[in-house]
Amino acid sequence: MSATTYAWLVLLFPLGGSIVIALGYRTWSGRTAGWIGTGAIALSFVNAIAAFVQLQGEPAKARHLTSTLWDYANAAGLDIKLGILVDPLSVFMILVVSGVSMLIHLYSVGYMGSDRGYTRFFSYLNFFVFSMLLLVLAGNFVLLIVGWAFVGFASYALISFWYRRATATGAGMKAFVINVVGDVGLVFAAILIFRELGTFDYLEVFDRAPGGFHTNEWTIVAICLLILVGAFAKSAQLPLHTWLPDAMEGPTPVSALIHAATMVTAGVYLIARTHPLFELAPTAADIAAFTGLATLLVAGSIALVVTDLKRIIAYSTMSQIGYMVVGVSIGAYSAGLFHLMTHAFFKALLFMAAGSVIAAMANRQDIDRMSGFGRAMTFTSVMLIIGSLALAGFPFTSGFFSKDAILSYASTRGGMYEIFTVLGYVGALMTAIYSFRIVFRVVAGEPCSEAEELAETGHVVHAEPENPATGDVEDTDVGFPGPEHHIAEQAPTMRMAMGALAVLALIGGVLQIPGVDDAITKFLEPTFEDSALAAIQPSVGDEWRDLTIGGAIAVVGIFMAYLLYVARPASTAVLVRRLRPLHTFLVNKWYFDELIDVAIVRPALAVGSFCNRVFERLVVQGLVAGTVDVVRGAGGVVRTAQSGFVRSYALLLIGGFTGLGLYFLLSSS
Amino acid sequence: MEAVAFFAGAIGALGGAIAVVGLRNPFYSVLALVVHLVSLAGLFLLLHAEFVAAAQVVVYAGAVMVLYVFVAAYVGGIQEPVWEPIPGQRLLAPLLGGALFIELSIAVLGSSLRALGDEGPTIPAGFGSPEQIGTVLLERFLIGFEAASMLLLLAAVGAVVLAGRKREGEEAASEEATS
């Protein structure tokens, strides 16, 4: 079977899994739905590997395979097909997506075990994986937008999974609205592309683009900026990032899958996929890179001060995606995508470990209340440490090789791009500090009450179910989290998944060691061979130099975190007091939410209210009611003729007859 | 001679008509109508329509008017109120009547009907006699004749139904309706 057939199967299994689970909603008992879902994704992963093998069997020049299932629209110059493109980039993405999704499904089988909405969860999760795979496999812009929209929906459904929680549904809506803004940008970009180049198909667009545009012509810049709107909304970059921290209202596996490993990387994939267009519009590419850089720094600074465990990890995601966006915008495609892969590994691992810790805390997420879980939950603590080491870029972890490769490329390109290297290292320092802030807070120190109880009795502490953000009392029925909390130490599936990811996070870097091998670059070469920027490669010596700097910064950051949180714990309080205005600014997330509220939400509400009060009442109602009144009035006037007086009827009769006679007399004379 | 007869008949008819409309007491109106009908019968005789004239006197002035007399006696007079509830009726009614007359006259006199202005063709003997009417009625207008008799039957049945004595239940129902 050819690679494209395998690719269709990759798409089929998650969709089939979602439908099967949904149709048998009432019949699946226990954990059946979970195993069906995991099995479906596992089959998808197997087929992705098969597609990979088949693709590599083709000669390098021919590794752009397309396959069409169905001609969707074929009229008036439009030619939209339901077609996929199987090339190294898409195969890379489906391997990462299906692989990490499989492990997260496995984790969820245990983690969501006592949730009353178990079956619904796996149906949604499978549907999400299908949508993401569709997005990356799409062969034209229309199918891309379809997958983009499906992913947005799946994200909404999963964020508001605990639908009786008001904060969760609000967060879901916020995420969806911002995603729709991105969708609109993407749709406009597609329309402009069609208008300029006459086609939606990727390969044809990229073929015709160099001939159709001059460099930095305003049309191509506009197209790329609109694509960026879509990419930034999906990848939570400034200024469309406010939905990501709130999206942590969803269950932890959702945060791991969607908001760390897959959905938020869709923007990065998109920029990499449309790189021919961006290389024709360097202005737009630079705007993208600087936005990524800004996000990187802003998110890193916020992660240093917030106290909700999942939100720290969320801001960390935002920051790392900033690195990836910088990478694919300045031309470091393989480095950026390599970082995408390693980030998927260690971020998913971090979220899984965080889920275990939160379960041990009876669903509370405030790190100020956590401490000393090292003895009570050894496995989780080790996982947490491994993930944080990779995140910080500790020497020879996967993150070490991937993150600094981007910065190395930036310095090789030279000129203005040196800024990215310098500020990138600043960001790396922040990353190391906040990632080990988590570790030292949670693992080290005196055990908190929950940790003690766990160590002594072996049971997770029991507490009244409540909303971690607002403290509202809840119950454990459908629509809220289940009654029991599962920690990794007590759930084998969770341990299996986390263990696999830990191994990958540690050794994943061997794929691209400078001077030794460059498996990723070689694999992705057919996709990026037409790119002038991709040809720029830093020398081995330069790369090792940059990697070493990055590793050193990571160690320094870890040491600083140690000082702040272990050796001299009082120093944080002193810092907060001294820098109170800065601290408040950071804790309030740079006031972005308030800014959007004033700039967009309030005016929109005002317009709506005006329309409701004035326009609707006066114009629309007035028109409708006015018409009714006119008709009724006319009817009333006419009704006076129906007096019931026989004599007036007779009068009308004879009068009419007389008139008629008069008419005939006159007309015949 | 004929003119005198005509004017006598005409004055009788017109006078009777105006009296019907103008007299307050409905009984007097009925009597005025009888005068009118008899005058018309005279005019019919002038027009050589003997059978129609006879039928007019026997059927119309005889039977139909007797019906009217019975009902007028049964119902009695009503006091017609002075005030006119329908605005403009008192004004418009004579106006329209006059207009109608004028139009019809113009139509008649101004039309190009031949034979207007003279007495008409010489008519054969036996014109308008019962034999001739009977022959025409039963030969040419047989269907009309039968339909008319059907109509008379319907009317008779209808009258019985309308004014017949009510049964117990209906009496009670009509009592409620009028109370």
Next chain:
Amino acid sequence: MAVEWYLVLSALLFAVGAGGVLIRRSPLVILLCLELMLNAGNLALVAFSRMLGNADGQVFALVVMVVAACEVVVGLGLIVAIYRRRLPLNVDELRGLRG
């Protein structure tokens, strides 16, 4: 006499009858005025019959008399029924069919 005299007389009688229908309020008198109009029509028919030398007009007039008789029967039956139910015999007060 020329035929037109009869026709003009018929028109006059018709107009008087119409005026009477419009002015009087007692249903009985209205029926009487209706008779006036019917008879005016009869007169016209017979005049035309004389004018054309054709007996059809007279037959028509006979049928009109039949119709008038039937109508009078039903109308008087109505008046008697109204009187029996003690409703006012005044056309202005019998206005149940108003819109």
